[in-house]
Amino acid sequence: MFFDILTLFPEMFEGPFSESIINRAREKDLIEVKTINIRDYAEDKHNRTDDTPYGGGAGMVMKAGPIYRAWEQVKSQRSVESKTILMSPQGEQLTQNIVNDLAKEPGLIIICGRYEGVDERVRKTIVDREISIGDYVLTGGEIPAMVLVDAAARLLTGVLGDEESSKKDSFYNGLLEHPHYTRPREFKGLKVPDVLLSGNHQLIERWRKKESLRRTLMRREDLLKDKELTEEDKKLLKEIKAELKG
Numbered sequence: 227m228f229f230d231i232l233t234l235f236p237e238m239f240e241g242p243f244s245e246s247i248i249n250r251a252r253e254k255d256l257i258e259v260k261t262i263n264i265r266d267y268a269e270d271k272h273n274r275t276d277d278t279p280y281g282g283g284a285g286m287v288m289k290a291g292p293i294y295r296a297w298e299q300v301k302s303q304r305s306v307e308s309k310t311i312l313m314s315p316q317g318e319q320l321t322q323n324i325v326n327d328l329a330k331e332p333g334l335i336i337i338c339g340r341y342e343g344v345d346e347r348v349r350k351t352i353v354d355r356e357i358s359i360g361d362y363v364l365t366g367g368e369i370p371a372m373v374l375v376d377a378a379a380r381l382l383t384g385v386l387g388d389e390e391s392s393k394k395d396s397f398y399n400g401l402l403e404h405p406h407y408t409r410p411r412e413f414k415g416l417k418v419p420d421v422l423l424s425g426n427h428q429l430i431e432r433w434r435k436k437e438s439l440r441r442t443l444m445r446r447e448d449l450l451k452d453k454e455l456t457e458e459d460k461k462l463l464k465e466i467k468a469e470l471k472g
C-alpha cells in the first residue's frame with residue numbers, strides 16, 4: 227500500500243516514519259510513504275501556495291492551483307487508482323471501521339491543510355473523502371495524516387508481528403481492550419490477577435472478554451449499542467452489572 231502525502235512540511239514526516247513499525251514496514255516494502263512538497267508546484271514568481279481570503283477576514287487560504295498540480299503529478303506516477311483524502315476538522319470522524327476500509331485501498335493520496343484551510347475548489351475537484359481525527363483544531367493536517375497512515379499501515383499483513391496482531395485491538399472487535407499485565411507479579415502492592423497466572427487458557431480468555439466488556443460498559447457504553455453481543459457476552463454483562471450493584 228502506498229501513501230502519497232501532499233504537504234508544505236515534508237520534513238515533518240521524517241522522524242515518525244523512520245522509526246519502529248512503520249520504518250520496518252517500509253524496509254520490507256509492505257508500504258511506501260512519499261511526501262510531495264506542495265510549494266514545488268507553486269507557479270508565481272513568489273512561489274506562493276496561499277493567499278488572502280476572498281470576502282476578507284483574517285488568515286490565509288491555501289491556493290487550489292499548487293495542490294491540484296501536485297495531485298496531478300502523484301496521480302500520473304501511479305499505475306493504480308487511489309483515493310484522495312483531505313485531513314480536516316470538517317471531515318467525518320476517523321473510526322476503526324473507516325481505517326479498516328481505507329486499508330483495503332491500493333494507495334491513498336493525503337492532502338494536509340494549513341493556515342485557515344484549502345480553497346473550496348480542492349474539495350470540489352479532487353477530494354474523495356474528508357476525514358477528521360477529532361473535534362479540535364491543530365496547526366496543520368500533517369499530524370492527522372500520520373495518524374491515518376499509522377492506523378492503516380498496522381492492519382496490513384506482515385506489518386505487525388504475530389504477537390502484535392491487530393486482530394485483538396480495542397475497537398477491532400468493537401470493544402475496548404482488556405487490562406494488560408506483565409512482570410513483576412506485584413508492583414506497588416498491586417498484584418496480577420490470579421487467573422492470569424493459572425495457565426487455564428479458557429478461564430483466561432473468559433476473564434479477558436469479561437474485563438473488555440466491563441471497561442467498555444464503564445467508559446464507552448455507546449460502543450455496546452452498535453455491537454452484536456453473543457450469548458456469552460450477554461451472560462458476562464449480566465454478571466458485571468450484578469457485581470456493580472454489589
Ligand SMILES: Nc1nonc1C(=O)NCC1CCCCC1
Pocket residue numbers: 313314315339340341342343344357358359360361362363364365366367370
Ligand atoms: N482535527 C483535524 N482532523 O484532521 N485535521 C485536523 C486539523 O485540525 N487540521 C488542521 C487544520 C488547520 C486549519 C486548516 C485546516 C486544517
